[in-house]
Amino acid sequence: xxxxxxxxxxxxxxxxxxxxxxxxxxxxxxxxxxxxxxxxxxxxxxxxxxxxxxxxxxxxxxxxxxxxxxxxxxxxxxxxxxxxxxxxxxxxxxx
Amino acid sequence: xxxxxxxxxxxxxxxxxxxxxxxxxxxxxxxxxxxxxxxxxxxxxxxxxxxxxxxxxxxxxxxxxxxxxxxxxxxxxxxxxxxxxxxxxxxxxxxxxxxxxxxxxxxxxxxxxxxxxxxxxxxxxxxxxxxxxxxxxxxxxxxxxxxxxxxxxxxxxxxxxxxxxxxxxxxxxxxxxxxxxxxxxxxxxxxxxxxxxxxxxxxxxxxxxxxxxxxxxxxxxxxxxxxxxxxxxxxxxxxxxxxxxxxxxxxxxxxxxxxxxxxxxxxxxxxxxxxxxxxxxxxxxxxxxxxxxxxxxxxxxxxxxxxxxxxxxxxxxxxxxxxxxxxxxxxxxxxxxxxxxxxxxxxxxxxxxxxxxxxxxxxxxxxxxxxxxxxxxxxxxxxxxxxxxxxxxxxxxxxxxxxxxxxxxxxxxxxxxxxxxxxxxxxxxxxxxxxxxxxxxxxx
Numbered sequence: 163x164x165x166x167x168x169x170x171x172x173x174x175x176x177x178x179x180x181x182x183x184x185x186x187x188x189x190x191x192x193x194x195x196x197x198x199x200x201x202x203x204x205x206x207x208x209x210x211x212x213x214x215x216x217x218x219x220x221x222x223x224x225x226x227x228x229x230x231x232x233x234x235x236x237x238x239x240x241x242x243x244x245x246x247x248x249x250x251x252x253x254x255x256x257x
Numbered sequence: 258x259x260x261x262x263x264x265x266x267x268x269x270x271x272x273x274x275x276x277x278x279x280x281x282x283x284x285x286x287x288x289x290x291x292x293x294x295x296x297x298x299x300x301x302x303x304x305x306x307x308x309x310x311x312x313x314x315x316x317x318x319x320x321x322x323x324x325x326x327x328x329x330x331x332x333x334x335x336x337x338x339x340x341x342x343x344x345x346x347x348x349x350x351x352x353x354x355x356x357x358x359x360x361x362x363x364x365x366x367x368x369x370x371x372x373x374x375x376x377x378x379x380x381x382x383x384x385x386x387x388x389x390x391x392x393x394x395x396x397x398x399x400x401x402x403x404x405x406x407x408x409x410x411x412x413x414x415x416x417x418x419x420x421x422x423x424x425x426x427x428x429x430x431x432x433x434x435x436x437x438x439x440x441x442x443x444x445x446x447x448x449x450x451x452x453x454x455x456x457x458x459x460x461x462x463x464x465x466x467x468x469x470x471x472x473x474x475x476x477x478x479x480x481x482x483x484x485x486x487x488x489x490x491x492x493x494x495x496x497x498x499x500x501x502x503x504x505x506x507x508x509x510x511x512x513x514x515x516x517x518x519x520x521x522x523x524x525x526x527x528x529x530x531x532x533x534x535x536x537x538x539x540x541x542x543x544x545x546x547x548x549x550x551x552x553x554x555x556x557x558x559x560x561x562x563x564x565x566x567x568x569x570x571x572x573x574x575x576x577x578x579x580x581x582x583x584x585x586x587x588x589x590x591x592x593x594x595x596x597x598x599x600x601x602x603x604x605x606x607x608x609x610x611x612x613x614x615x616x617x618x619x620x621x622x623x624x625x626x627x628x629x630x631x632x633x634x635x636x637x638x639x640x641x642x643x644x645x646x647x648x649x650x651x652x653x654x655x656x657x658x659x660x661x662x663x664x665x666x667x668x669x670x671x672x673x674x675x676x677x678x679x680x681x682x683x684x685x686x687x688x689x690x691x692x693x694x695x696x697x698x699x700x701x
Contacts, residue, residue, distance in 0.1 A: 164697070169683050171699040174666070180676040181662045185654040199663040203700065209689045213681030221678060251677065 175202055175210040188229060220250045426466045432459070436470060445475065 178200055182192040189211050193204035215222040224243045231239075428436075439456035440448040450467040457467075666672065690698060 165683070168687060168698050170670070172683060172686050173680065174670055176678070176680055177666050177670065177672075177674055178663055180674050180678060181666055182659070184675055185659060185662070187654070187659075195659050195663065199660050200667055203695070205693050206690065206695060206698065206700075209693060209695075210681070210686060213686045213689060214678055216685075217679040217681045221676075247676075251679070 172210060175206060176214060178202070179207065179211055179214060183225065186225075186229065218251075221247045424461070426462060426470075428470060433470075435459070436467070436474070440471065440474065445478065 175196070178196050179192055182195055187195065189208065192211065193207040196202040196207045197204050224246065228239065228243060426432075435457050436453065439453045442456060443449065443452055448471060450464045450471055453467050453471065454462055454464055687698075690696075
């Protein structure tokens with residue numbers, strides 16, 4: 163069904179984006195990487211990224227903060243951020 | 258016997274059965290070996306239970322008065338062959354019953370106390386014979402148990418001459434949870450169906466239902482424990498590899514094996530039991546395997562510009578394979594869906610992420626959150642490694658690393674999401690894409 167393949171495609175893109183997030187890439191870098199290595203149109207990457215951002219506002223806020231911070235957070239900050247992400251996620255999921 | 262033919266010799270029966278019915282796989286472990294049983298050995302009881310559901314079928318409480326009377330009359334001897342004979346005749350095949358019973362009795366003895374119905378013994382014998390599960394005499398129960406051997410049950414019985422009907426019990430997560438609670442309260446090994454029933458206090462369950470469910474539960478637990486053990490040993494091994502890698506890396510010079518960097522697969526919470534598509538081991542309410550994989554990766558574990566770490570991949574990529582569904586049956590319905598997209602929050606199967614400089618890999622059963630918080634600042638900073646700067650080194654991930662990571666996702670889409678972010682609504686994304694001019698994805 164078209165829906166299924168769409169759903170799994172989007173899921174794939176999300177997965178790839180998450181990988182990029184681990185690399186602490188920016189949205190643009192992500193679009194480029196996915197296009198280059200996975201043949202995913204940048205517009206698709208961008209859309210999914212935006213949607214992810216809407217659903218995970220807190221995470222992305224912190225993410226961009228850390229992006230801003232002289233390019234890298236210290237480990238402690240990273241850990242802290244991730245911890246927060248997790249607790250936020252639980253809160254979200256608990257809903 | 259069951260369904261159609263009245264008294265027949267077992268041999269005949271068997272043949273006929275085989276001819277007529279589908280074959281069901283027998284779970285040999287669960288059934289006693291009827292060594293004494295002449296024919297019984299050869300009988301494939303699965304055949305008997307065509308269309309019979311699992312043992313969670315309520316015994317049919319409506320018994321013919323005559324049969325009841327017979328049973329009552331016989332009461333007493335649990336294993337009285339006489340009883341068998343007399344009652345069986347009206348109910349089942351005599352010979353089969355008899356031999357079965359005898360064989361069973363021998364087998365059952367081990368597990369049960371006398372007062373118990375086949376319910377308990379029926380652990381082996383799957384109280385599928387629910388039609389008698391009701392409180393009849395133990396003999397009666399035993400009849401039930403005898404028949405019930407295979408997981409399939411009473412449905413067939415239901416169709417038999419007595420016209421008994423079995424009500425199927427639906428083991429919902431809630432029901433199961435109560436069951437598990439009761440069992441744990443009693444102690445798994447000591448849990449007796451009648452007590453469990455009492456503890457659960459649910460009217461529509463019979464001892465047989467409980468007994469068969471208990472049997473499955475125990476068998477499942479064994480699997481889980483075995484897996485846990487395996488996972489634990491995997492974890493240890495990873496740790497060892499990690500340590501080795503670190504040492505090697507430290508000593509080796511130039512190459513930076515930033516293994517921890519790889520694949521921070523975080524099994525994101527919530528790890529609520531039961532409802533997850535990917536929850537192979539959790540069905541039985543034991544929060545063991547589910548949360549074992551929660552590692553945190555400080556993001557900036559050195560990615561050196563050098564080629565992707567080689568030590569890591571083995572540690573990581575060689576993740577113990579998702580356990581193939583040990584039994585593709587009722588217990589692991591979810592396994593079928595494992596290869597599909599995993600939703601965020603999916604618990605990761607234990608492991609193994611290159612533990613290298615991490616706190617000991619999460620032990621199964623330990624809530625992942627805690628494991629995560631244990632990451633200490635020493636993580637990922639292989640001090641001693643030449644060329645490795647403190648956290649402020651240049652971090653841009655190398656192209657190779659990115660390519661490798663992406664390639665990995667593309668080739669293994671079933672892997673859990675590394676961060677487990679909440680996925681956006683499908684519709685919303687599709688609409689948005691359409692607005693951007695992409696009518697259909699994946700684009701052709």
